Amino acid sequence: MSARNGAKEGTVRVGVLGLGRIAAHMGETLRKMSDDPRYHTLVEPYACATHDDADRAADWAETYGFTRSYGSYEELLDDPEVDLVYIATPNVFHKDQAIDAMEHGKNVLVEKPFAINIAQAEEMIETSRDNRVLCAEAMWTRYMPSRTMLTDMLASGRIGRIVQMHADLSYPLTHKKRMTDPTLGGGILLDCGVYALNFGGMIFPNATVTRMLSNVVMSPEGVDQTFQAAAVLDNGVLTSSSASMLCASPRLGIIQGTEGYAIVWNINNPEAIDVYDANHRLIDHLVPPEQLTGYEYEVASAAQAILDGRIECPEMPHTQSLHMLGALDDLRADWSMRYPCE
Structure with missing residues (x-):
């Protein structure tokens, strides 16, 4: 990865998609990582986006020290400076948003659960392979x-x-x-x-x-x-x-x-x-x-994987995301429980 617009050589610029409660924890994490000598050359809190509220995104960016803010997800994905997109939206949106980001050439770190079911996860992983971009599940305890x-x-x-x-x-x-x-x-x-x-x-x-x-x-x-x-x-x-x-x-x-x-x-x-x-x-x-917030480990792993040209993180490889979703699918089948999106 080459330097862009003054960014340090090898620095992964992170965009946060969806600005709810979990995203606030990630915003705090990235702000602390940018000030920590262990991480400050590895990641940069760069951009954030809401679905349709530019003012809220701007306030969020100011709070957590992000450079750019966008009032739509598409604007964030169109920004060529974004290297890694952290997807922090409700479960049902993970698959489509991850695929959209990867088809824009972005690496993705998807908040757990990786997807609604194993079929969705397989589609996400196939897109990751086709586009040679990282697709990782943010199951934070796996990285700690x-x-x-x-x-x-x-x-x-x-x-x-x-x-x-x-x-x-x-x-x-x-x-x-x-x-x-x-x-x-x-x-x-x-x-x-x-x-x-x-x-x-x-x-x-x-x-x-x-x-x-x-x-x-x-x-x-x-x-x-x-x-x-x-x-x-x-x-x-x-x-x-x-x-x-x-x-x-x-x-x-x-x-x-x-x-x-x-x-x-x-x-x-x-x-x-x-x-x-x-x-x-x-x-x-x-x-x-002692940890910054606990989220820094998954971010650091994803950033290093990107710099190494890998499409998965060793702590939570694709096989494990599929394995866990298979177990979730089996339980919901036992309960005769299906989501409307299925």
Whole structure:
């Protein structure tokens, strides 16, 4: 990548498409990265766009230190200086907007869930290959140092052979339209549920499900409000996942082995990992390094992938996005749940 209009050599200019709550976290992240010596030559907070509100985009750009703002998505995609587009819109729009961006020659980092279903994801990945641009899923826990800390601890054998594990992530969220509206791809599964399922996916990325059972409570609007799912993997490990938009939860990830167990405090943004022996004695307390916001790791990975000419990130390759969406599709099929866009 060559320098453009005074940009530092090798700097990836980021455009944010969609300016809701999650985009505000990314705006803060990019502002902090631009001031951090570890990242300031790697990424630049460059452009932002709303669907139809130029004034709001301008205010957002000023708040987070972005150079350009646009009142339409198309204007952002037409800007030749944008290298990477972060897609932060509701679930149902991810596929079309990612494909549109890639057909404009832009690399994309797509907020989770990557797509509504596996068929959409396959279309996105095909577009990525055809245009030789990055298409990555922003499943932030996959990129965090805590993931490596956890997998290294498990690989050391400190808790023995893993037998079973459980993860839950629940928040009261019924006041949010994006959660309750089927036309926006609502429901807890595609929001918090993906983190619960992802917990096992990070630990056993190549395992396949041999048997699955699930239960769900549906809303009057026709989306999942609460679910529980249990699966047996082909390596003999029993996994269970749950999430709800009706209540809060401790947000724990629990991994049980033949010699002890581990508790991950807050699977959505791990604060610590406590390791216990079989007699319930605490034998280690692992704390991830201090972070800017937690989003910097996915941005840095995507930027480096672009500079290296790759179309996927090693932390969340296309095979894993497809694997996780396949699990989500299977659960919704079990519940006879389909979105209007399908």
